[in-house]
Each structure stands twice: as C-alpha cells, then as structure tokens.
Amino acid sequence: MSVRQVVSSLAKGALPAALAGVLVVAATVAEARPAPESFAPLVKEVSPAVVFVATERQGSREAPRLPFPEGSPFEEFFERFGVPNMPEGQQPRPQRGVGSGFIIDDEGFIVTNNHVVEDADEIEITLDDGRTYPAELVGSDPQTDLAVLKIEPRGDLPVLDFGDSDAVEVGDWVMAVGNPFGLGGSVTAGIVSARSRNINAGPYDDFIQTDAAINRGNSGGPMFNLDGEVIGINTAIFSPSGGSIGIGFAIPSNLAQPIIAQLKDGGTVERGWLGVMVQQVTPELAEAVGLDSPRGALVANVVPRGPAAAAGLEQGDVIVSFAGSAIEEMRDLPRIVAGTEIGEGVEVQVWRDGEEERFQVEIGRLEPEQAALAPEPEAAPGASASESLGADLVALDAETRQRFDLPGDVDGVVIVEVRGDGPAAEAGLRPGDVIRRVDGERIETPAQVSDALSEAASGQRSALVLVERDGNPLFVGVKPSV
Secondary structure, eight states: OOOHHHHHEEEEEETOOOHHHHHHHHHHHSSSOOOOOOOOOOOOHGGGGGEEEEEEEEEOOOOOOOSSSSTTTTTHHHHEEEOOOOOOOOOOOEEEEEEEEESSSTTTTEEHHEEEEEEEEEEEEEOSSSEEEEOEEEEEEEEETEEEEEOOOOOOOOOOOBBOGGGOTTEEEEEEEEEEEOOOOEEEEEEEEEEOOOOOSSSSEEEEEOOSSOOTOOOOOEOTTSSSEEEEEEEEEOSSSSSSSSSSSEEEEHHHHHHHHHHHHHSOOOOOOOEEEEEEOHHHHHHHOOOOOOOOOOEEEETTSSHHHHTTTOOOEEEEEEOOOEOOOOTTHHHHTTTTTTOEEEEEEETTTEEEEEEEHHHHHOOOOOOHHHOOOOOOSSSSETTTTTTTEOOOOOOHHHHTTTOOOOOOOOOEEEOSSHHHHTOOOOTOOEEEEEEEOOOOOOOHHHHHHHHHHTTTTTTEEEEETTTEEEEEEOOOOO
16 A cells, blocks of 8 residues: 555544645655666766775785694694795785775865775775776875875866765665675665664764665765765675675765865864763763753763863763754764864853853864773772662772772772662662762762762652762762662
8 A cells, every 4th residue: 555545544534634634745745756767877977986996905924834734743843943945934915905985076086984995005996987096095084984095087087976964864765886895886775774873983973874785895985865966975884794784884974074175185184172071861860960851961071271161161061052053962962073163162052950051162172082091999898888879888098099099189989899789780880989979969978978869869869970980080870779
C-alpha cells in the first residue's frame, strides 16, 4: 500500500477532515523527490572529478627466515654462527595502499582522508580518464581525518562543488563514488540512515550514516546528493568482516569545508579554544543542578587565565548555548567552539544556581595539550562508613596525602571502598576518588559528606558531587540512600 493509500484509508476513518488534509499535504511533500529512474546521468556528471589514490610506504627490515622450523635444535647454532650465503636482513618491503579522493578546483587540489595518505612516502593520483600524477601532501588533520593533496595538472581538470550537508535529511537518496579494494571506479547508492553519529573516532564526530555500500578503498571519496553536490566524505564503515554491511559513515561537508580551506591555504588547522573541561549532563546531574532535562555541557573545570575564566564562567556552570547554538549534548560544544574564529567575541549562555546567565567570551587559540595520569591510590586504614553514599571514606591529612600520592592543594575526603550496588556504585564513583564538594559545600570530613547527602535525600533529590580523579575534576550526580 502506498503512502497516499494509507492516508486515504485514514481519512475515511475517524480522523477529522482537516487533519486528513494535512496528512495528504505531508505525504505529497514526502514524495516530491523520488529516486531517479537511473543514476547514470549523475554518474556521468560527477565521476570525472573522482580520483584514485595510491600510496607507498617503506616497510621495516625483516629478519631472515631460517631453513628449519622455529624451536629446532639447529636454531641456536645458526643464531650463533650465522647461515652461510644468507643476507643479514631482507630488503624492506614497501607497503602499498589505495583510497579515493576528489578534485575541488582546477589548480589541482584534491581532498581525501588523512588515514589514506598518512606516513606515505609516495602518492600517485589516477584520474577517471587514465591520466596519472605524482601528488604532494599539502596538509592533513588527524582530528577530522581530512587531508589535502596537490597535483600539477596537464590541461583542464573537472571539479566538484560542495553542497549543504545541514540540508540533508534522514531518508534522502545519496550516491557514493570511489575505488573499493583498488578495483577502479565504482558507484553505489542508498539513503541517509542517520545524522550526527558519534563513532568515537575523534572529538569532533558528527558523521552522516548511510546504507550505500562503502568498502575499503572508498575512504576519501565523495558522497553526493541528487544534485551532484558533495555533501560528505566517505571515511569509515562498521563491519565485523571488513566488508560493507550497509553501515557507512561520511564526514559532513559543512564540517569539512572550513578544515579543507585552512589546509589548502596553510597546511595546518587552527581551532577555537574556550578553556573549559566539560562533561555530559546525566539525568541525575540535571536533577542535582535544577535543569528541566539532561542538556548542555557541565563545566567540570575552568582553565586559569583562559577565555572562559576571563569572561567569568565557573566550575559547575552548565553551558546551554554557545554563539546562538543550543548545546543539547556535551559533544556539541567542542565541535562548535573549534569552528569559531579565533579572537571572535561570542555570547555563552549558562545555567547557574537555578537561573540562566549570559557571558561574552573572546575565543582563544587551541594549543596541543598533554595530560598525565596519576597512579592508582592504595587503600587506607581508619575509614569512616557513609551509608547514604554506600562507600567508606577517609579524611585527608599529611599521612593520607602521602599514602595516596595527592598534591597539597587538593582538599576533601578519599573514597577507600565502594560497597555493593549502592549510590556510589550507581554513580560510577570508585576507590581513589577525592570528594571535594557536595552541592557546592566544601568537604573536609566524612561526616560532612553524610550530612550533605542526608539533606539531599530529605528533599528527594540527587546531590551534585565534585570529585577529583586522576588529577582531573569530575561532577557526579548521586541519588543518596534514605
């Protein structure tokens, strides 16, 4: 039964006539852009600008193979005295790889994935018409897995245009062109299966998911809409076998374009920096800070003298909007901040003490950062039990700091043991965590923790607990036992 037939059947039932009319209009809009009878015209239009990328990396020198099985009694003899007429080491074996890419202007700039060309000693580009060129790596960005190459063209080059990936909807038809398994130009089609996928590939994940077949060698190739515009760069697949099972991922064009422009112009990428450490707002944390729903990014720490600190943001704020864009999930914030121009002043809206406040922040430049993890602390004797938390706690003193290898500027109480399936276990707390604050109150003794959690329990709400873990602050929402 077609969509129209379904709507017609519903309209003849108990639905009001006005509602039936709305449904008919909606069905008409949904059918306004059907799949083409053939993708052939689109393929002919875009394929000339899709290229095949071949790479070569120098392999490592391998030890010679001995003429007997490993563990043979002759092994020690030949290792000591050597094998006559056998070379000391075999020649390095070059490692070859294949991928895809596409031409973005007639000067010879080409877009592909960083992982296609990473550590390559030689890169060769083959055009759809058979022309081959050596390519130079202009710049790459491992964070988004993008790279820009350059060839010196002989004659005119076909080029592709970017489309608006924000306009792409789940269910839209898309087409992928690339070089799967090095076989040569191949075309697949499918629909957009999902938007804004996070596959833990990096801090700026925002992938388009598609069921168009994408395989090894398709990496770096373009994903097209029906207008022949590039709305994604095919990058990854989910597959237990290594072949396509209909779950492929593409970098949205709107995320890729600013990165590509920076790589093309200077070979490197500069990103905006807010100067905060943030974490996801869970339902328990939302309840603890008084938010109506789990949304935004909770500020676990503010970098001293950073942009956020200079603007007045504080630990415990929940960033709900940045530069006019709502922050629904924590992972939205790093991506938006990174794409903000350095030095630009933006409005940041936060939730603080049950109210919304606005701050003007001048965005800084993100620099490479390194984090060192502290060693796991050992158990300490003399702990006090907190029944409302379901954990054993010990106060910090000079002896305890030395035992747990804690710096002198960290105050609070240490969790020695997390018991059973109590509140601490449910909240993800673990031995070695230092409880520093509960609902904003500074903690110095285990009794203060019990008192603060008892107060939260009497109000039938979660408590906002700030802990120090591996040298980093972390907020946790704890639903205390009553």
